[in-house]
Amino acid sequence: MHMANHVPAVVTAFNIVEFLSKSEWKSSSMTQISEMLNLNKSTCFRVLKTLESLGYIKFDDLTKQYSLGYRFVVIGERAKQMNTYISAVSTILEKIAHPEITFVIVKRTSDNFLAYVAKQEPTLPIRLQFSGDMFPIPYGALGKCFLSYLPKDEQVSILEKQQINGVLPQYTTRTNTSLAQLQNELETIRSTGFAESDMEYIDTISSIACPILDENGEIILGLGAYILSHYKPLIDTDSVKKLLKSTAEEISEAIIGLEIY
Structure with missing residues (x-):
């Protein structure tokens, strides 16, 4: 895929969304996400928090895991x-x-x-x-x-x-x-x-x-x-x-x- 005009943060966000849409990874920790997608942990954390603030990802305080948020129900x-x-x-x-x-x-x-x-x-x-x-x-x-x-x-x-x-x-x-x-x-x-x-x-x-x-x-x-x-x-x-x-x-x-x- 030609990536010259792609925005890295947007690509990362969609990679995370696609990752969490898979049944085996539907609830995952930040460490799991960053390691499986080969992402820098700091970058991964910032993208996750941005997606969470927009409602596209939710974070469980008890399990410390991320999953897809309510906005994807609407979409x-x-x-x-x-x-x-x-x-x-x-x-x-x-x-x-x-x-x-x-x-x-x-x-x-x-x-x-x-x-x-x-x-x-x-x-x-x-x-x-x-x-x-x-x-x-x-x-x-x-x-x-x-x-x-x-x-x-x-x-x-x-x-x-x-x-x-x-x-x-x-x-x-x-x-x-x-x-x-x-x-x-x-x-x-x-x-x-x-x-x-x-x-x-x-x-x-x-x-x-x-x-x-x-x-x-x-x-x-x-x-x-x-x-x-x-x-x-x-x-x-x-x-x-x-x-x-x-x-x-x-x-x-x-x-x-x-x-x-």
Whole structure:
């Protein structure tokens, strides 16, 4: 593993956590931890006390042993919920498998990217190549769809950060770099409930997207259909839109039921 950019104290903390997560070492003394992990005792003590103060490790005054703390109960429950959530949406996607279409679900990240959380490949041996696991709002059908459902102040903030000398970046020859045109398009997307992109972000992919909303009508996820451009003339886009809408509603109900956003 390349360690050049790693912070030693953070690596040590996670090594200790992983060590204490093993059943045979779930309660261990500082000496045991430092010796088994080949740590300097002073460093080990400081890291243990820091983790203890944050609630990630607890210390038993009677046995003088450390074990995982209460915060991992919260983290574990959240991880379990997230796995349930991903499993639920993946199961729903499986039901709409299509010969030529890749269906994806994306979630907004804290830095205004969209990250893929689930994907259903076509039933034919067609595989799309994505440039990474995330892409920036507001590009492609999913990016424009997500942006259109955000509050106006958030739209303005995101678009201001994307502009270079007053225009939006150009990813393909079909990318719309006009801010005014994009803003008009966002209004149309919001009124129709669908966004479309014809090779605007990736020059071999056309896409259609719709929002997955919570009970307040706010966007929580995006559902998209990716189509290789040379297959697009063979696809009934109206049927795809109907399928996306009904699937989005089903996913919305499933997520609201799990209370996971």
